[in-house]
Amino acid sequence: MQPELIVAGAGAGDPELITLKAYRLLQEVPVVLYDNLVNKTLLEYTKPGCENIYVGKLPYGDYTPQEQIHELIKEKAFSKGRVLRLKGGDPFIFGRGFEEILFARKHGIQTTFIPGITSMQASGLYDIPLTFRNISESIWVVTGTKKDGSLSADLQLAIQSKATVVIYMGMKKLTEIAHTYIDKGHGEMPAAIIHYASLPYHKLAKGMIKDLPRLAAEQQITHPALIIIGPVTNTDFLMEAQ
Numbered sequence: 001m002q003p004e005l006i007v008a009g010a011g012a013g014d015p016e017l018i019t020l021k022a023y024r025l026l027q028e029v030p031v032v033l034y035d036n037l038v039n040k041t042l043l044e045y046t047k048p049g050c051e052n053i054y055v056g057k058l059p060y061g062d063y064t065p066q067e068q069i070h071e072l073i074k075e076k077a078f079s080k081g082r083v084l085r086l087k088g089g090d091p092f093i094f095g096r097g098f099e100e101i102l103f104a105r106k107h108g109i110q111t112t113f114i115p116g117i118t119s120m121q122a123s124g125l126y127d128i129p130l131t132f133r134n135i136s137e138s139i140w141v142v143t144g145t146k147k148d149g150s151l152s153a154d155l156q157l158a159i160q161s162k163a164t165v166v167i168y169m170g171m172k173k174l175t176e177i178a179h180t181y182i183d184k185g186h187g188e189m190p191a192a193i194i195h196y197a198s199l200p201y202h203k204l205a206k207g208m209i210k211d212l213p214r215l216a217a218e219q220q221i222t223h224p225a226l227i228i229i230g231p232v233t234n235t236d237f238l239m240e241a242q
Helices: 021-027 040-045 065-081 098-106 119-126 156-160 171-183 209-218 235-241
Strands: 004-009 030-036 052-053 082-087 110-113 139-143 166-169 190-195 205-208 225-229
Touching: 004 021, 004 030, 004 065, 004 098, 021 040, 021 082, 021 110, 021 205, 030 040, 030 065, 052 065, 065 082, 065 171, 065 205, 082 098, 119 190, 119 225, 139 156, 156 171, 171 209, 171 225, 205 209, 205 225, 209 225
Parallel strands: 004 082, 004 110, 030 052, 030 082, 139 166
Antiparallel strands: 166 225, 190 205, 190 225
């Protein structure tokens, strides 16, 4: 059997949001390498004897080095045949999934990709559509923290558009994000923070972007969380617009 790496998205938290294809493969593969944001309930679907290996990264905390993950992929693919790399959300949206696929191909390992439901798609659970006719006709998806720890400069461009702005990994930069909007004269733009969107212990804060740092502190909302900025976060406004 040719060694194979399967990179699959586990979805936005709720274990029932995984795709049928990924669910089926969970029951077939001999090895699963899973991330911190993968719902551990999914590991119950693996077959007896499957190696379930945690390779997660806690935000701003302990983490498994990417080089170690790469070596595990190579080792397990050649020793066990198939490796399922299970990543939270969608592996190709700020998930480094394609880096792992490129590494595998470089070492002669066949690769398969299975998309997942990314966390921003769970915003609909809170009456936040990412697009809305005549209000927001596009989405600007930005990482809140770049590799060097700085805020993405793309945010400056996104503010100038009428797009819904979705910021991943931005909680550490929340105050800076709010000040960026305030400095551009958009401090009263509606915004929301969604924490663990599809899980029972979720938290939600809604208000103007200038107030989000305070609201997050009051509700003790930390990472992992999604920041969504734009009129689509104001349900009453959308109802009136109809």
